[in-house]
Amino acid sequence: MIPRGYLFVFACASSFGLITSLAKLTYDEGASPPTVVFFRLLSGSLLMGVLSAWTHRKKLHPAKIKPKVSNTWTVAVLVGVTGISISVMSLGYLGSVKYIPVSLSVLLFFTFPFWVLLINYLIYREVPSRLKLTSFVLAFFGLSLILGPTWEVLDWRGIALVMGGSLGASGMLIGGAKTVQLISLSDFVFLSNTVGAIIVGIFLFFTDTFSLSQTMWGWSGIAAICILFVIGQLFLFAGTRRIGTAQTSIMLNLEPFVSIGAAMLLLGERLELSQSVGVLVVISALFMASDAANRFSVAAKNNL
Secondary structure (H helix, E strand, O other): OOOHHHHHHHHHHHHHHHHHHHHHHHHHOOOOHHHHHHHHHHHHHHHHHHHHHHHHHHOOOOOOOOOOHHHHHHHHHHHHHHHHHHHHHHHHHHHHOOOOOHHHHHHHHOOHHHHHHHHHHHHHOOOOOHHHHHHHHHHHHHHHHHHHHHHHHOOHHHHHHHHHHHHHHHHHHHHHHHHOOOOOHHHHHHHHHHHHHHHHHHHHHHHOOOOOOOOHHHHHHHHHHHHHHHHHHHHHHHHHHHHHHHHHHHHHHHHHHHHHHHHHHHHOOOOOHHHHHHHHHHHHHHHHOOOOOOOOHHHHHHOO
């Protein structure tokens, strides 16, 4: 019998994997990408706010220990930087599917563990293992197979957005790995989602891109995205408690399969044979490098 924790994580990957295709359908009904991102981050912030408050209430002690001022400022800076990274990640990833196929956007976005390797080397001089270097090269070989047949007809805006989103995810991973050493994971996800929602809200205000779909299907799409995001987070925490962070990180690499399958079923997207081979190569590389960001890979999924 399959352990319940694995089923929870699979349900989480399925919930998150459906969001990109639903986002594209929602755009077709009149909603703007920043609007969808704003409501998704807001729903995540509200959920994690409730969980964080409940956790603190359970752990409440009579003697209150004042946090160190230096730690407070460090946390504030890290949360701010990570919140910016989350907003860039969300706007880039979900915004890209307006211009390029969902299946391509998913695979380009999920290269973020490899950007983490590169950034960690540039900042901290952390030399990755040979296995991770091999997976890095393998992933980009797979991407070349995927991009090759459609490169000339791809919209550069979608490519730029999703790569920006992937770099944003890398920043969130690196900043988050530092932050969760100082505060709890639930507090961090709540604060970072809140900062991200505020930044996206400001972006909506100044760019006048706030648009709500006027159709029933559009509203249903926005609601479904928020519900799936919340359900995915709940399953994620339940699964992590049962099978641990490392196994959860590996299982969550199933999300690209779910996203591509949903794009085929809901949007009618199709891949050529060489692109299908590329998909298998990229996802194999992700499994090879699945511990590249184990210190914070689960927290990353909380904000995807």
